[in-house]
Amino acid sequence: MRLKHLATGGAMILAVALVPLTALSTDNPTPGQILTQFAAPGPSPVGLAFDGKYLWVGDDQTDKLYKLDPASGKVLATLDAPGSELRGLAFDGQNLWTSDNASRRLARLDQSKGRVLARVAAPVLPLRNQPQELGGLCWDGKYLWSGIVAGFSSRMNQVDPQTGAIQKFYFTKGYPRALACDGTYLWNATDNAGRRAGLIYKYRLSDGLFVSQLDTPGDWPSGLAVDGTSLWVVDRESRQIYRLAAE
Template sequence: MRNKFYFILSLLLLFAGNFKIYSQITEENYQYTLEVIKTIPAPGPNCEGLTWDGNYLWVSDIVNDSIYRIDTSDGTIVHKIPTSPANHLFEGLAWDGNYLWASHYETITLSNPKITKIDPLSGNALWNIVPYSGTCWPHGIAWDGQYLWVNDFRSKKIRKIDPFSGIGLDSIPCPGNNGSIGLAWFNNHLFTGDFNTDSIYQIDPVTKQVVNQWACPYTNPRDMEFDGEYFWFVAYEIAKIYKMKLIITDVETQENLLVQDFYLYQNYPNPFNPSTMISWQSPVGSWQTIKVYDVLGNEVATLVDEYKPAGKYEVEFNLAQSAAADIPAIASGVYFYQLKIADPEINSGQGFIQTKKMILLR
């Protein structure tokens, strides 16, 4: 009963106990190369937007005014929907688990920007928002499980926006040399390409720093996406889509005296079925727990309950594995996952607590 009380209290506070400390920590800097697995033909002559729905790629073409769902094995078109209005350039695509989101603006005037939520079967617009500024120039777009991120080519910033109102919540300066266009979200990081440096960048949205940079195998990279294992991007000038694998080539370890935040990331994907990844970070070593609760505060699962040194971590919440372990099945709905980190001074008590919401769709 006491644990349930503290859980409900934490929901009321939601982000209770955030604080910063100075800590000597070890950081690992990974440097990546891209291995091209294959290329497939793009479904149109000038494809720009790209996203992944869990089974297929979706690609927008600004000449044929269409969005295509294609088979990743050979580029075969599985489904096609028209873009509307037809006088708009649909530059970016994102997938929220059920629907498409598209960023677009008028072809001739390069104005009247919109972000549209689209029914993937009919192509009907379900929701339209004007993103934060009527003068923006939205290109790439990404979904982080809760919010949209938009690559604004005019202001040279990547902006986090509310998907219902379009209000800007945060912004990150675009890396590269004023040529950042495409955008993807994967493993709690942003990815964007710059056509002036022919590079792809990985960005930590918390620190707003470039984590990694690597050379793109073809000039002028456009929109990009991860399918959970491989990285895809559109080379619109040659009407091809590249499938690539990230390879860690070197690890450099260094000690730094830094101010670090405790942080619990939004799970991905969200909504989910049957599994989702939960990531968090701690600047100190201590006993850490992650538990899942229903809306009544009943504990559903314990994902982590152990001592961990300072660093970044992730854990999978997998309903298939839960079933194999004889854990009772849970229904579709809203659930909460909660991170607790013991007081680093005495390794007991409550030093930090944070709770986030996730949605199960069966």
């Protein structure tokens, strides 16, 4: 199922989308500077994960997961995504995880075959008169973090991967459309309904303290990953994947 676009991007973003692969100067990059970019393989990219060597990106129109060479963007493998409304993608050191908004479930997948190994219910706390949608997904070394898009009650839930129980949660700045974690910090990317560039917020993992923020290259960030030195973000409107200098 394709996410609805609430607004179209500007001409500059469309021009960037025409560039298949770009490597920019990496001499003393500033935080948020684009280091590399290439096109996403599908028409509606969402979710991003780094498995230690390769990137994975999902697509909620093709309902596929794509394994990519991070140097070139070349597709190395394709798997079926479980569910019909993919929203998040994570790697736990051994397997992939997806979040599906239609079923409200998190699924653990064998990354070589795409076989579903386990499913847990994505915890969504009841809120009166407030629609909720699953957002991004990431792994902190022990637990999953699942984004919940719910207006001013938007948050990141720390989730037990065995039971789906919420261990704790942090309220977020903006909607947690995409999440990433390196074991020390959490990041969430949010759109601004197309009114301006998206934002990436950085928080301390231990207590949720806000640390800093960066603009995203596009208006509609839909996936986020960290590879140890850089941040990766995918934009669903420009359909570009960017590697950004981290702090």
